[in-house]
Amino acid sequence: xxxxxxxxxxxxxxxxxxxxxxxxxxxxxxxxxxxxxxxxxxxxxxxxxxxxxxxxxxxxxxxxxxxxxxxxxxxxxxxxxxxxxxxxxxxxxxxxxxxxxxxxxxxxxxxxxxxxxxxxxxxxxxxxxxxxxxxxxxxxxxxxxxxxxxxxxxxxxxxxxxxxxxxxxxxxxxxxxxxxxxxxxxxxxxxxxxxxxxxxxxxxxxxxxxxxxxxxxxxxxxxxxxxxxxxxxxxxxxxxxxxxxxxxxxxxxxxxxxxxxxxxxxxxxxxxxxxxxxxxxxxxxxxxxxxxxxxxxxxxxxxxxxxxxxxxxxxxxxxxxxxxxxxxxxxxxxxxxxxxxxxxxxxxxxxxxxxxxxxxxxxxxxx
Amino acid sequence: xxxxxxxxxxxxxxxxxxxxxxxxxxxxxxxxxxxxxxxxxxxxxxxxxxxxxxxxxxxxxxxxxxxxxxxxxxxxxxxxxxxxxxxxxxxxxxxxxxxxxxxxxxxxxxxxxxxxxxxxxxxxxxxxxxxxxxxxxxxxxxxxxxxxxxxxxxxxxxxxxxxxxxxxxxxxxxxxxxxxxxxxxxxxxxxxxxxxxxxxxxxxxx
Numbered sequence: 001x002x003x004x005x006x007x008x009x010x011x012x013x014x015x016x017x018x019x020x021x022x023x024x025x026x027x028x029x030x031x032x033x034x035x036x037x038x039x040x041x042x043x044x045x046x047x048x049x050x051x052x053x054x055x056x057x058x059x060x061x062x063x064x065x066x067x068x069x070x071x072x073x074x075x076x077x078x079x080x081x082x083x084x085x086x087x088x089x090x091x092x093x094x095x096x097x098x099x100x101x102x103x104x105x106x107x108x109x110x111x112x113x114x115x116x117x118x119x120x121x122x123x124x125x126x127x128x129x130x131x132x133x134x135x136x137x138x139x140x141x142x143x144x145x146x147x148x149x150x151x152x153x154x155x156x157x158x159x160x161x162x163x164x165x166x167x168x169x170x171x172x173x174x175x176x177x178x179x180x181x182x183x184x185x186x187x188x189x190x191x192x193x194x195x196x197x198x199x200x201x202x203x204x205x206x207x208x209x210x211x212x213x214x215x216x217x218x219x220x221x222x223x224x225x226x227x228x229x230x231x232x233x234x235x236x237x238x239x240x241x242x243x244x245x246x247x248x249x250x251x252x253x254x255x256x257x258x259x260x261x262x263x264x265x266x267x268x269x270x271x272x273x274x275x276x277x278x279x280x281x282x283x284x285x286x287x288x289x290x291x292x293x294x295x296x297x298x299x300x301x302x303x304x305x306x307x308x309x310x311x312x313x314x315x316x317x318x319x320x321x322x323x324x325x326x327x328x329x330x331x332x333x334x335x336x337x338x339x340x341x342x343x344x345x346x347x348x349x350x351x352x353x354x355x356x357x358x359x360x361x362x363x364x365x366x367x
Numbered sequence: 368x369x370x371x372x373x374x375x376x377x378x379x380x381x382x383x384x385x386x387x388x389x390x391x392x393x394x395x396x397x398x399x400x401x402x403x404x405x406x407x408x409x410x411x412x413x414x415x416x417x418x419x420x421x422x423x424x425x426x427x428x429x430x431x432x433x434x435x436x437x438x439x440x441x442x443x444x445x446x447x448x449x450x451x452x453x454x455x456x457x458x459x460x461x462x463x464x465x466x467x468x469x470x471x472x473x474x475x476x477x478x479x480x481x482x483x484x485x486x487x488x489x490x491x492x493x494x495x496x497x498x499x500x501x502x503x504x505x506x507x508x509x510x511x512x513x514x515x516x517x518x519x520x521x522x523x524x525x526x527x528x529x530x531x532x533x534x535x536x537x538x539x540x541x542x543x544x545x546x547x548x549x550x551x552x553x554x555x556x557x558x559x560x561x562x563x564x565x566x567x568x569x570x571x572x573x
Contacts, residue, residue: 109563213428214466216492220387223446224467231460231504262459264452264517297460328427329486340492362561367430367464367498 032150036094036190041078047090047194048078050171054096054188057177062345063187064123064174066130068107068115072165080195087160087201090194091143093151095173095187101246102189105139107168115168126344130172139170141207141354143191144244145284153286154194156241158202159358176345205241206360208232210302210367212351217250218338219317222308226351231261231299233363238294241287242356243274248349250306250339251279256353258294259301267301286356294357299364304351311337312346320347386445387469393440393476399533401439401520404480406490408545412436412481415516417537422544423499423510423552427488431500431509431552433541434491436480437470437520442531444470444478446523451495453541454515455505461517462504464496499541500556509556510543 033039041049050069057063076082095102107115113135123130142161145151155161163169175187212228232238245254256274257267273292276282294300311320317337324330324338342348353366393400403415407422415421415435423431435451450465470478480493495518499509517536524530543552554566 211428214426214464214491214496221446221467221469225448225465226467227450227463227465229463233503262454262461264450264454264461264463265519266465328488330488331486334482363503365498365501365503367462367496 032152033094034097034150036096036188039092039094039190039192042192042194044079046078047192048074048080050074050169050189050191050193052171052173052187052189057175057187059177062125062174062176062343064128064130064172064343066113066121066123067171067173068119068121069169069171070115071163071167071169074169074193075165078193078195083165085165085198086163086193087196087198088142088163088193088205089160089196090154090192091151092153092192092194093143093145093189094191095145095150095189096175101144101172101174103144103172104142104191105136105170105172106142106163107136107170108139111135113170115170126342131343136170136172139209141209141356142169144354151284153242153284155205156287156291156358158200159205159241160196160198160201160203161205161207162201174343203358204360206232206238206357206364208300208353208355208357208364208366210300210353212304212367213341215304215306215341215349215351216338217306217308217349218336219308220336223306225303225305227266227301227303228367229259229299229301230353230355230364230366231259231297232294232357232361233365234296234361236296237298238357238359238361240273240292240294240300240355240357241290242354243285243290244354245274245276245282245302245304246350246352246354247279247304247306248339248345249279250309250349251304252307253277253303253305254282254353255303256355257301257303258292259299260295261298266303271301300353300355302353306339306349308337308339311339315347323347389444389469389472389478392442392444392470392472392478395441395443397441399439399442399520399522399531401437401518401533401535403516403518403535403537404436404438404494406434406436406481406487406494408487410487410490412479412490414438415537415539419537419539420542420544421516421539423541423556424487424545425548425552426491426496428496430498431543431556432464432496432498433539434494435497435516435518436494437518438473438477438479439470439520440477442470442478442520442522444472448519448521448523448530449480449495450519450521451497452517453497453499454517455507456513456515458506460504462498464498466492466495468493500552500560501562502556502558502560503562506558508553508558510541510553513538513540
């Protein structure tokens, strides 16, 4: 095994080629790997592995760290040509139990979160650039998992997500060790990228990420629903093959529907392709089970419903109102113990969707 | 089309009648009625009529939106669903935002999205945040072009009956009139804008 050390404890790992001798009997199903340290890297020439190493998550804290990897370094560690594009065809991710989420992004416009500022950028309890979602507003999502922490997804034949050698990839881990979620064993994430031959690629994978930031879940408006849409501008139909949604503990139902791009009301149930009722472990729907055509110039309609609850006694409404006043300049008379958009699980809410489709299109807008 | 990938039980959202501390506005035995309202960068709630201009506003979430609300009567003001949509008249493509709000009584049997004193950043959650820019969707410049504005107001259906609702449509013309932000607005709202396109902010402002 070869290992290419990077700054701050990150590593990318590649294994020497292995020879697999097949047998004629059907092997017993392999149980899913739940320990990141047990995830073997792809054989040399077939991909590479990204790892965070283990880190502590102290009680009553939320740790959100951003790890940066250069595609060229990853390719070299995996025995691939470091000067050639990487054609990602299969993603495996394993993270320690307790993770609130893991997002893997392709870095685009750099605002306050700069890969050149360090390979690991630490965030604690909402503070730090790794907590500010405006920093990755136009960074396409590559893969994500949530509390259950495992993913093994092979794209349909011929579909790949292409990365250029000088691109950066950002791995964001969010571990919570508080009232709503616990991470007593600390954090760790391992991810495998399995590649395919460029000559066999017939379609590029596209990803979309929507975040509705104008949400407000308040004591006197306790069961709000928010709806929005994303248009995939394409003269031909596209196919959705992956979906995941994210909200916090006030979230009750998160639905996604295919949308024709011209309707102004919630699409019928028959158009629904995703539903999550578990805020802390939302399903990651993906192909082959998820394989949904979207009409030309159509897209995705999303709808999230919430139930206001009393805040944790350690915070109380005072903490929520203080955030509302500081962040949103809400006058005292209009403060109503509201959970507003933000990264802190205990006092903020989210309304995010992640959708994967092919073939990739240049004009995708989400609101 | 395939069915839902997660065929779980129906949503466990409580269906009890919401209580927001405000009684029925007007006469609930009569049809719902509403007027269009809009709020601009000055955070002042104003009436919006067919043919009016509407300001494109730089919102906390980025891009440019128009904030559209209502002044309504003959309705239970708690947990009404406000849906706003802008339609490109030539292509029929729309941009939509929908949310649950409480209407604020104005003492005349009507209730509004806005309040007498409000900060823009706090007000946005009580208006439909209809996203118009960046303009990767409309066939023409978003600014200085007439669009169709459709608003639907739906009462909460706590008893399982079909919710009472009303939809109205008017025409409005979005303008890049927010002080100091006109050049950027005209850049990201022009026809065929591409995400990441560099805006020349020295091109002057209105």
